[in-house]
Amino acid sequence: MKCTKCGEQAVVPIRRHNAAFCTEHFFEYFDNQVQRAIKEHRMFTRDDKILVAVSGGKDSLAIWDVLLRLGYEAHGLYIDLGIGEYSKRSTEKVRKFAEERDAVLRIVSVEEEYGLGTTELARKAGRPACSACGLNKRYIFNREALEGGYDVLVTGHNLDDEAATLLGNVLHWNTGYLARQSPVLEATAPNLVKKVKPLYRLTEREIASYAVLRGIDYIVEECPMAKGAKSIQYKHILNQLEELSPGAKARFLFGFLEHGRPHFQEERERVEVRPCRVCGQPTTAEVCAHCRMLQRVGVAVAGD
Amino acid sequence: MKCTKCGEQAVVPIRRHNAAFCTEHFFEYFDNQVQRAIKEHRMFTRDDKILVAVSGGKDSLAIWDVLLRLGYEAHGLYIDLGIGEYSKRSTEKVRKFAEERDAVLRIVSVEEEYGLGTTELARKAGRPACSACGLNKRYIFNREALEGGYDVLVTGHNLDDEAATLLGNVLHWNTGYLARQSPVLEATAPNLVKKVKPLYRLTEREIASYAVLRGIDYIVEECPMAKGAKSIQYKHILNQLEELSPGAKARFLFGFLEHGRPHFQEERERVEVRPCRVCGQPTTAEVCAHCRMLQRVGVAVAGD
Numbered sequence: 001m002k003c004t005k006c007g008e009q010a011v012v013p014i015r016r017h018n019a020a021f022c023t024e025h026f027f028e029y030f031d032n033q034v035q036r037a038i039k040e041h042r043m044f045t046r047d048d049k050i051l052v053a054v055s056g057g058k059d060s061l062a063i064w065d066v067l068l069r070l071g072y073e074a075h076g077l078y079i080d081l082g083i084g085e086y087s088k089r090s091t092e093k094v095r096k097f098a099e100e101r102d103a104v105l106r107i108v109s110v111e112e113e114y115g116l117g118t119t120e121l122a123r124k125a126g127r128p129a130c131s132a133c134g135l136n137k138r139y140i141f142n143r144e145a146l147e148g149g150y151d152v153l154v155t156g157h158n159l160d161d162e163a164a165t166l167l168g169n170v171l172h173w174n175t176g177y178l179a180r181q182s183p184v185l186e187a188t189a190p191n192l193v194k195k196v197k198p199l200y201r202l203t204e205r206e207i208a209s210y211a212v213l214r215g216i217d218y219i220v221e222e223c224p225m226a227k228g229a230k231s232i233q234y235k236h237i238l239n240q241l242e243e244l245s246p247g248a249k250a251r252f253l254f255g256f257l258e259h260g261r262p263h264f265q266e267e268r269e270r271v272e273v274r275p276c277r278v279c280g281q282p283t284t285a286e287v288c289a290h291c292r293m294l295q296r297v298g299v300a301v302a303g304d
Numbered sequence: 305m306k307c308t309k310c311g312e313q314a315v316v317p318i319r320r321h322n323a324a325f326c327t328e329h330f331f332e333y334f335d336n337q338v339q340r341a342i343k344e345h346r347m348f349t350r351d352d353k354i355l356v357a358v359s360g361g362k363d364s365l366a367i368w369d370v371l372l373r374l375g376y377e378a379h380g381l382y383i384d385l386g387i388g389e390y391s392k393r394s395t396e397k398v399r400k401f402a403e404e405r406d407a408v409l410r411i412v413s414v415e416e417e418y419g420l421g422t423t424e425l426a427r428k429a430g431r432p433a434c435s436a437c438g439l440n441k442r443y444i445f446n447r448e449a450l451e452g453g454y455d456v457l458v459t460g461h462n463l464d465d466e467a468a469t470l471l472g473n474v475l476h477w478n479t480g481y482l483a484r485q486s487p488v489l490e491a492t493a494p495n496l497v498k499k500v501k502p503l504y505r506l507t508e509r510e511i512a513s514y515a516v517l518r519g520i521d522y523i524v525e526e527c528p529m530a531k532g533a534k535s536i537q538y539k540h541i542l543n544q545l546e547e548l549s550p551g552a553k554a555r556f557l558f559g560f561l562e563h564g565r566p567h568f569q570e571e572r573e574r575v576e577v578r579p580c581r582v583c584g585q586p587t588t589a590e591v592c593a594h595c596r597m598l599q600r601v602g603v604a605v606a607g608d
């Protein structure tokens with residue numbers, strides 16, 4: 001297998017592009033895909049202050065790495081979820097990554113914030129762990145970005161994540177979600193930070209290759225709470241389609257963004273957003289889902 | 305396992321409805337699903353003259369059987385594709401079915417019509433067999449319905465067929481097809497017959513149970529040309545989703561019809577249709593795809 005660019009020994013095959021790259025040209029390809037995503041969707045510029053939500057996994061560390069190398073002002077935000085050994089090891093990986101690069105890292109601890117870890121919080125709230133965790137993360141990401149004066153929040157969502165979400169939305173015809181699914185979520189309400197996904201053009205496998213070749217030490221296991229999640233089943237199905245027809249995943253997602261999504265636009269305007277009476281973050285209800293969960297558990301919201 | 309209706313021994317479990325039925329109540333359920341489809345989509349009434357496209361397989365014979373039992377004026381139309389042993393055996397099954405019920409059966413032979421069988425025709429036309437066969441069938445169905453003065457053409461498409469087509473259309477975001485996919489295709493142009501799919505609410509498995517319990521002798525094997533077709537792969541994937549979450553297939557299809565499809569309506573009006581210069585059937589080109597294929601092969605269109 002020869003590099004498509006230089007003819008040297010290739011290390012990363014990319015079937016969907018009918019290509020293969022040596023390390024050097026794979027890095028070039030990878031950076032190009034990220035920069036194309038940033039430009040095409042006007043995610044941010046070099047003047048913006050960027051906050052990267054990092055989990056310690058390959059995706060978020062890879063995008064932080066790319067942005068730092070390309071000279072963006074990108075700080076990290078890590079939420080310590082307090083999920084036992086998993087969170088301890090993740091925290092270490094993230095700290096080490098930031099130290100090695102002399103990068104600014106903000107850390108928020110769920111236990112310090114709410115007085116109990118994600119698992120307990122979810123149990124007390126009578127919610128599935130992933131749902132409670134998602135609420136907390138979204139709330140904290142947004143608050144930290146606002147308080148820190150950041151222009152944009154970067155997440156590590158990749159092509160596989162986005163295609164799996166899309167498949168779920170299509171199987172259930174969640175037209176409201178179809179209207180909103182995008183590599184860019186603009187700050188359409190006061191107190192809402194812009195969110196972007198610069199890795200949406202790259203697959204899980206490509207990102208893992210990037211992390212390995214760049215020597216990024218990341219936490220390999222998925223969150224132990226996420227086992228058996230629907231998104232994992234959808235990824236499995238999309239991988240079968242990809243096997244049968246390389247590029248199927250990308251065609252599905254990119255085709256949606258170009259041809260499918262515009263058809264659902266009218267659904268977007270229907271939603272009326274206002275500030276949560278408790279925390280001030282945008283919500284469609286009187287009190288946002290995050291604050292309602294905390295009220296139920298009996299935890300006061302920080303800043304109350 | 306007890307019948308959900310009468311508590312007697314059940315013979316057909318229907319997981320997606322969390323139900324099971326004895327033979328009698330399964331027949332009742334089956335007829336109800338067909339009648340609901342007919343009514344909800346205004347497919348036809350007892351005053352209409354109905355032509356059923358029959359292949360000798362379980363689906364088309366099952367719907368013809370239901371319509372005859374319910375007292376509709378339903379004639380059969382069988383196309384002998386001239387695909388060796390498969391077509392011979394199919395012809396026998398269809399003839400026997402019609403004779404037993406004293407039903408009117410029209411037969412068209414592709415070999416008599418074009419002077420060569422489907423396989424040869426496709427080869428000469430440089431088209432995949434399924435594509436050439438589809439063109440011929442659509443053309444002959446429409447012509448026979450018009451010439452025979454039928455109000456509507458019934459096909460045996462079931463829930464699995466429709467969900468697989470939908471999955472393909474969604475994976476490729478064929479928005480034009482998404483706009484048109486429906487259990488009813490109205491006669492929106494002159495010389496175009498209305499087409500309906502009264503089995504779209506019933507799965508392949510349910511229809512096979514119906515055929516077996518009614519003692520319908522049908523041809524079990526799929527058309528030998530269809531092996532490895534994309535639709536079979538999509539059905540396999542949808543069956544996996546159904547295993548994980550019973551009812552997933554029906555939710556996907558019915559959800560599309562109710563919530564997804566309306567978003568693609570504007571795509572429908574864009575297509576301009578006119579009569580084919582050769583055969584007079586509606587087409588978006590000067591000469592329809594069927595006639596272009598025949599011209600290429602050097603066969604004159606019947607009626608020229």
Ligand SMILES: [Zn+2]
Pocket residue numbers: 003004005006007008021022023024025
């Ligand atoms: Zn190279």
Ligand SMILES: [Zn+2]
Pocket residue numbers: 276277278279280281287288289290291292
């Ligand atoms: Zn709130």
Ligand SMILES: [Zn+2]
Pocket residue numbers: 307308309310311312325326327328329
């Ligand atoms: Zn019963």
Ligand SMILES: [Zn+2]
Pocket residue numbers: 580581582583584585591592593594595596
């Ligand atoms: Zn024609």
